[in-house]
Amino acid sequence: MHSDHPEIPGWFNFQRVYDRMVAHAPAGAAFVEVGAWLGKSTAYLATRIRESGKNIALHVVDTWRGSPGESAHRSELERHGGDLFPAFRENMLRAGVLDLIRPIQKTSVEAARDFADSSLDFVFLDAAHDSISVSADIRAWWPKVKADGHPMYSSRSA
16 A cells, blocks of 8 residues: 555545556666655655666755745744755654665756766656746756656745
């Protein structure tokens, strides 16, 4: 039975996308999730990866300091002293998936520089949602995806 990890706060309604990407990925694929917040979607994706037995590398990119101008982030950030990474890490530990993820605490554009062009099978972008940030994320990550890979952008509203 698939768990959505209801104990982890956050926004997550794209389970089918993650299910499909894991199902179609080759063994040894490389995935990047940009924008993890407290890890609700990360825990789901990592659990699906474990169940698949495919040894998919899951890189998770976030500053864990929220997005400027997103009021929904303020109270949670204040509650955690301005840095959500320790809470994210604890959530991944409790979900039993910490060993499956490779967290990268950088901005999306900075993190994209760490990956070679055409090296990734799947990139899910769900970081800052203003048009300038979205455009920068797409420009930074698009070249990193293999020709037969799957770039994806989430347009969820905060």
